[in-house]
Amino acid sequence: MFGIYLKRELGRRKKAALVIALGLALGIALVITVNSVSAGMTQAQDKVLKSLYGLGTDMTVTKAQSAPKAGSSQGPNFKFDAKQSSKTKQSSDRVMTQGGQALKSSLVEKVAAQQGVANAVGALSLNVTKVDGSFTQGKAQSSTSGSGGQQGGPGGGTSSGGGQPQVQGGGASFDVNSYSVAGVDVTDQELGPLAAMKITSGRTFTASQTNAKVAVVSKSYAKSKKYKVGSTFKISGTKYTVIGIATPDSSESTTDVYLPLKQAQTLGDAKNKVTTIYVKATDSQQIAAVKKTIQQNISGTTVTTSSDLASTVSGSLSTASDLATSVGKWLSVAVLAAAFLVAALLTSSAVSRRVREFGTLKALGWPSRRVTRQVVGESMVNGLIGGALGIALGLAAAYTVTAISPKLTAQLGSTGGMGGGPGGAPGGGPGGQASQNTMEIALSAPVSLTTIALAVGLAVTGGLIAGAMGGWRASRMRPADALRSVS
Structure with a gap:
């Protein structure tokens, strides 16, 4: 009886049922869209942070660069030998530690021993500036004069022959190439700057290559220098062999060359030193x-977590994320509340127009709870229909966003005084010296089962709210109301 009566009433009031269902559908669809876009924003931010930190890294320990002493020069300088040949090719490398003041390697073990720390690995960030080119020696030529003599200097004498010799020709032509180098602890590569990289050609370091003259280079740097596995290059006169080419798992790599930690320490004149400790x-x-524990027990260091890094991310990614979190969620709540209110009012209005119907049913023996159950049942069906439509609309909107994949930019600014750039980026991550990287991220809108469950819950809630108001009005009707409504 309940099902037959429910089907007949919904069929008789198709327009009202459709309006209620569509109102709920729009609210639920907006909730799904906002939640899926917010999830996509979170994934995009995670990609940015992973590209800085490396997989599995929760925080980094660094030390701010100390102020230079008065009269000292922190800038690079190059020295070239003077040679007799008229055209000599010169080359010089300037290797400098980047990303903050160097820490003692013994601090890595001290950090690893702190309560709550599972593992800690040290890394050294370097910047190499290579200058190479050649000098061309000029030639001295004397200028001649048509007169037999020339007034001399203050002594009043005269000189014959030529004038003052002048240097003609000569000069210098030099190319400057700057790139980043990260010293990697080859005995533990699951944590640190190389953890976020995937070897696409060749192989990575072995545990026995702690001081080997081998290197892994990023794919972009290898392409620009036309390196491949087996190629060689020199840094400060030391030849290194490329054993692997790596691609970042997400976003862009800010490190060009990876070397065993001991080799990097030798190049940077930083024996038993690191610039970043990955934790x-x-x-x-x-x-x-x-x-908090690390900061208390190891003074003078800066500990940076992923939440600290997230606060330095700006650009369209940050703006869109803020909009999705604040404006989008509040808008979805407002629309959903309006949809619930409209559904409740329409259901209550429909009940008021069915005074004769419900009064007659009560006169025939229907108790109030049965009338209430009938109204609530009709509202629940309307809510479920609206939920199904809302889920379909929400999935379509999320799929459209994913298909379009709008590009968002993330600018990684400085945290102010932090040490090495996480992810092994010398000066490339937050806190690097005057550093700011811009990354481009494609936005997606993944829909989780939790979001679908939320949509179903909202549909049921909307139906219950509408049914509760309508059922309350229906339960207050008396059989006498039906008789008074008869003309």
Whole structure:
């Protein structure tokens, strides 16, 4: 009886049922869209942070660069030998540590021993500036005069022959190439600057290559220099062999060359030094507590977590994320509340027009709870129909966003005084010296099962709210109301 009566009533009031269902559908679709876009924003931010930190890294420990002493020069300088040949090719490398003040390697073990730390690995960030080119020696030529003599200097004498010799020709032509180098602890590569890279050609370091003259280079740098596995290059006169070419798992790599840590320390004149300590916590929920512990027990260092890095990300990604979090969610709540209110009012209005119907049913023996159940049942069906339409619309909107994949930019600014750029980027990550990287991220809108479950819950809630108001009005009707409505 309940099902037959429900089907007949919904069929008789198709327009009203459709309006209620569409109102709920629009609200639910907006909630799904906003939630899926917000999830896509979170994924995009995670990609940016992983490209800086490396997989599995929860925080980094660095030390701010100390102020230079008065009269000292922090800039690069190059010295070339003077030679007799008229045209000599010269080359010089300037290797400098980047990303903050160097730390003692012994601090890595000290950090690893802190409570809540699962693992800690040190890395050294370098910047290499290579200058090569040649000098061309000029030639001295004397200028001649048509007169037999020339007034001399203050002594009043005269000189014959030629004038003052002048140098003609000569000069210098030099190319400047600057690139970043990261010293990697080859005994533990699951954490640190190379952890976020995927070897696409060749191989990575072995545990025995702690001081080997081998290198892994990024794909972009290898392409620009036309390097391949087996190629060789020199840094400060030391020849290195390329054993692998790596591609970042996400976003862009800010490091060009990876060397064993001991080799990097030798090049940078930083024996037993590191610029960044990568830390993995035992519990991802206790990162803030681990950060506080390290700062308390190891003075003078700066501990930076992913949340600290997230605050430095600006650009369209940050703006869109803020809009999706604040404006988008509040808008979806407002639309959903309006849809619930409209559904409740329309259901209540429909009940008021069915005074004769419900009064007659009560006169025939229907108790109030049965009338209420009938109204609530009709509202629940309207809510489920609206939920199904809303899920379909929301999935279509999310799929459209993913298909279009709008590009968002993320600018990674400085955290102010932090040390090495996370991810092994010498000066490339937050806190690097006057550093700012811009990355481009494609936005997607993934829809999770949790979002679908939320949509179903909202559909049921909307139906219950509308049914509760309509059922309350229906339960207050008396059989006498039906008789009074008879003309």
